[in-house]
Amino acid sequence: MDLIPTDDQQQIIDLAADFIINELPLSRLFDAHYDADKARLQRQSMAQLGWMGIGLAEDGGGVGMTVVEEAFILREIGRVIGPTAIIPAILAAKLAHEAGLNGLRDALLSGEGGAALAVAEAPLSATADGVNGTARIYNVQDAQAVLAIVGDEALLLDASAAGLQELPWLDAFTPVARRDLAGLSVLARVPAAATVHNGLLLTAAYLTGLAEGAVAMVQEYAGIRETFGRKIGAYQAVRHPIAEGAARSEHAKSLLYVAALALRDGRDDVALQLSSAKVVAHRAATRNADINIQLHGGIGITNDLPAHHFMKRALMLAPWFGGRKPLLDALLDEPLLTI
Amino acid sequence: MDLDYTPEDLEFRRAARAWLAANVPTEPRPAEVQAGAAFDKAWQRRLYDGGWAGVNWPKEYGGLGLNGVRTLIWWEECERARAPGYERFTIALTHAGPTIITRGTEEHKAAYLENILKGETIWCQGFSEPGAGSDLAALKTRGEIDGDYLVVNGQKTWTSGAATAEFQELLIRTEPGSERHKGLTWIICDMSTPGITVQPISTMMGESDINATFYDNVRIPLKNVVGEVGGGWSVAMSTLAFERGNTFLRDQISMAGKVERAIELARKTVTADGNRAIEDKEIARKLADLKADAMGLRAMAIMNVSNIDRKGQPGPEGSMVKLLVSQVNKQLMEVVADLSGQPFLDYDGTRHSNEWTFDHMWSWVLTIAGGATEIQKEIIADRVLNLPRSR
Ligand SMILES: Cc1cc2nc3c(=O)[nH]c(=O)nc-3n(C[C@H](O)[C@H](O)[C@H](O)COP(=O)(O)OP(=O)(O)OC[C@H]3O[C@@H](n4cnc5c(N)ncnc54)[C@H](O)[C@@H]3O)c2cc1C
Numbered sequence: 001m002d003l004i005p006t007d008d009q010q011q012i013i014d015l016a017a018d019f020i021i022n023e024l025p026l027s028r029l030f031d032a033h034y035d036a037d038k039a040r041l042q043r044q045s046m047a048q049l050g051w052m053g054i055g056l057a058e059d060g061g062g063v064g065m066t067v068v069e070e071a072f073i074l075r076e077i078g079r080v081i082g083p084t085a086i087i088p089a090i091l092a093a094k095l096a097h098e099a100g101l102n103g104l105r106d107a108l109l110s111g112e113g114g115a116a117l118a119v120a121e122a123p124l125s126a127t128a129d130g131v132n133g134t135a136r137i138y139n140v141q142d143a144q145a146v147l148a149i150v151g152d153e154a155l156l157l158d159a160s161a162a163g164l165q166e167l168p169w170l171d172a173f174t175p176v177a178r179r180d181l182a183g184l185s186v187l188a189r190v191p192a193a194a195t196v197h198n199g200l201l202l203t204a205a206y207l208t209g210l211a212e213g214a215v216a217m218v219q220e221y222a223g224i225r226e227t228f229g230r231k232i233g234a235y236q237a238v239r240h241p242i243a244e245g246a247a248r249s250e251h252a253k254s255l256l257y258v259a260a261l262a263l264r265d266g267r268d269d270v271a272l273q274l275s276s277a278k279v280v281a282h283r284a285a286t287r288n289a290d291i292n293i294q295l296h297g298g299i300g301i302t303n304d305l306p307a308h309h310f311m312k313r314a315l316m317l318a319p320w321f322g323g324r325k326p327l328l329d330a331l332l333d334e335p336l337l338t339i
Numbered sequence: 340m341d342l343d344y345t346p347e348d349l350e351f352r353r354a355a356r357a358w359l360a361a362n363v364p365t366e367p368r369p370a371e372v373q374a375g376a377a378f379d380k381a382w383q384r385r386l387y388d389g390g391w392a393g394v395n396w397p398k399e400y401g402g403l404g405l406n407g408v409r410t411l412i413w414w415e416e417c418e419r420a421r422a423p424g425y426e427r428f429t430i431a432l433t434h435a436g437p438t439i440i441t442r443g444t445e446e447h448k449a450a451y452l453e454n455i456l457k458g459e460t461i462w463c464q465g466f467s468e469p470g471a472g473s474d475l476a477a478l479k480t481r482g483e484i485d486g487d488y489l490v491v492n493g494q495k496t497w498t499s500g501a502a503t504a505e506f507q508e509l510l511i512r513t514e515p516g517s518e519r520h521k522g523l524t525w526i527i528c529d530m531s532t533p534g535i536t537v538q539p540i541s542t543m544m545g546e547s548d549i550n551a552t553f554y555d556n557v558r559i560p561l562k563n564v565v566g567e568v569g570g571g572w573s574v575a576m577s578t579l580a581f582e583r584g585n586t587f588l589r590d591q592i593s594m595a596g597k598v599e600r601a602i603e604l605a606r607k608t609v610t611a612d613g614n615r616a617i618e619d620k621e622i623a624r625k626l627a628d629l630k631a632d633a634m635g636l637r638a639m640a641i642m643n644v645s646n647i648d649r650k651g652q653p654g655p656e657g658s659m660v661k662l663l664v665s666q667v668n669k670q671l672m673e674v675v676a677d678l679s680g681q682p683f684l685d686y687d688g689t690r691h692s693n694e695w696t697f698d699h700m701w702s703w704v705l706t707i708a709g710g711a712t713e714i715q716k717e718i719i720a721d722r723v724l725n726l727p728r729s730r
Contacts, residue, residue: 336599
């Protein structure tokens with residue numbers, strides 16, 4: 001029983017943090033707009049580090065590690081509001097491998113193509129040759145496949161002929177489309193549980209990173225900004241919410257680690273741990289995004305600062321792999337693991 | 340990184356479970372102060388005789404010397420068996436004993452430690468005063484050296500268990516004219532010394548086990564000083580670190596079980612509209628949210644014991660645990676009050692008449708005693724986040 005990353009794991013975390021400081025500093029978001037070419041290069045450089053296949057077996061072209069290491073990486077990406085496209089890419093690469101779609105798998109692993117995620121607007125239904133119903137489709141850039149969860153199935157749909165039209169969207173750094181999924185041909189279909197669990201973990205990890213990143217940002221500002229002759233961090237109305245934010249981050253992080261291990265080891269209470277982890281991480285990300293904007297004062301609502309992106313990203317991820325209400329309804333009845 | 344128990348851990352769990360199943364008292368702890376203390380002494384004695392006293396005390400001082408993981412297992416099993424808590428032995432076992440172990444003389448260790456483990460001596464804590472709670476360094480109770488004695492005059496307050504305690508951790512000002520953290524002394528006070536008056540304070544729970552303690556020329560031998568005369572602040576800081584690090588682990592671990600019992604209550608309770616409380620989506624989702632929180636608290640407990648097993652002592656992160664545990668608990672009690680309706684008010688002034696109602700009121704004790712919520716946030720802001728100082 002041990003929740004501290006091993007030396008090897010810590011090295012993975014440190015390497016990811018290093019890469020991110022150089023390639024994806026928060027400052028990149030100052031008054032910036034979505035740039036398709038940059039996004040493509042980012043995807044490819046992450047793919048070169050092996051991030052799309054960290055948890056995929058080596059014989060499938062992956063790195064051969066586990067979902068725990070995936071969670072470490074996603075947490076680091078979340079801290080800097082990095083691209084969410086890696087979430088469907090990781091999941092779709094595993095599905096493609098499982099279905100023997102080696103071409104698609106390799107394109108995803110190399111970063112040559114991407115995968116998108118369909119999130120239902122209303123209940124979707126699957127037929128013998130496709131999916132009916134309208135969804136928002138996230139991360140459509142260069143998407144070769146669309147991942148959709150329909151009932152108890154996970155499907156990969158062919159995106160190449162989809163004509164995915166980008167929408168104006170609150171989170172400007174995520175290209176999103178909306179369409180009826182009917183007409184997209186099915187590339188692969190498997191039982192959903194493994195993909196949903198993995199997706200919950202990756203989303204919870206990203207949200208935990210957001211929660212931590214938001215606190216780090218406001219913590220720094222509280223030590224610099226002065227009003228009435230004092231640093232604002234000396235005022236309890238400022239420092240106490242930040243202290244609570246730090247406690248929320250720690251809470252979310254501990255639970256994320258337990259959920260990751262539960263998934264890796266196939267423990268009986270994996271569904272309870274994963275649902276709890278996403279609920280807690282989402283709440284932490286939302287509240288910490290709030291204090292980060294509020295305690296920056298006026299500058300917090302401007303494009304000169306990326307504070308608002310934490311809020312927008314937490315909103316966007318809310319329904320991924322199960323929104324708060326369905327997760328709560330499900331976890332209420334989950335038994336506590338008795339040892 | 341793993342969630343696995345070693346075969347020895349599992350063996351330990353089996354042994355603890357079997358012993359607890361055979362030994363946990365079936366009768367409830369009496370509400371009356373003296374009878375309650377007698378119950379606690381009998382339970383501690385039973386733990387001692389069974390070889391389970393002082394789970395995280397070092398072996399050389401008669402404890403089991405369990406590491407963090409085993410301590411966690413022990414509390415999980417106690418929770419599962421609904422075993423009595425430390426109750427009046429909280430102070431002796433979680434901070435008075437550990438303070439003596441780390442800061443006391445060999446003579447202190449020989450005189451006090453074993454008697455705690457054997458369930459013979461209850462300790463109380465004489466730190467807070469009417470003018471010094473959060474701001475402990477404002478304390479005024481004074482001690483003057485007279486030969487081999489310190490002569491103490493003044494008043495402490497909120498002294499839990501003073502009426503039944505044999506000994507007290509007493510923090511006093513021994514340098515006339517000294518201010519704040521200087522000139523304080525941490526001394527072991529025998530509560531049977533002439534000149535001590537204990538006055539119960541009546542509380543909203545009805546049950547009253549906190550007191551005002553008055554000192555009128557109380558003569559305490561100088562050999563009872565732990566640390567140096569005038570060096571009491573540093574010893575008191577050790578005591579408070581043990582208090583924060585040790586006291587809340589069981590609350591943290593028991594939260595998941597407590598939420599589950601509240602969910603059970605919601606399934607059974609028929610509300611005024613004729614439906615089960617659990618059918619109310621608002622109540623069901625609040626409970627589910629708190630269940631998720633409780634899973635997070637258990638995860639934090641595992642994180643903390645992993646850290647302790649590496650670094651030895653808990654750090655200032657203990658304040659995050661206390662902050663979250665006491666907040667989650669308060670939210671849970673609000674939901675229980677909401678779903679229970681009028682029967683929640685059935686209460687005769689003792690916890691056994693309505694455990695939930697008692698727990699509801701006790702939720703404020705958890706957010707005030709042992710460093711109030713606001714002070715925990717100060718500690719996190721200062722020591723974890725290094726924010727500019729407010730004071
Ligand atoms: C049931 C119970 C049992 C107790 N048992 C013991 C015991 O056995 N021995 C013992 O020595 N003490 C004991 N205490 C005392 C306890 O430690 C104090 O009550 C606590 O530290 C708060 O001090 P206070 O009551 O003087 O409140 P105050 O310090 O007067 O605080 C009043 C309010 O102001 C807030 N506040 C104070 N200072 C600050 C600040 N700097 N910034 C922001 N907010 C601030 C507090 O959080 C609180 O909300 C017990 C208390 C209770 C309730």
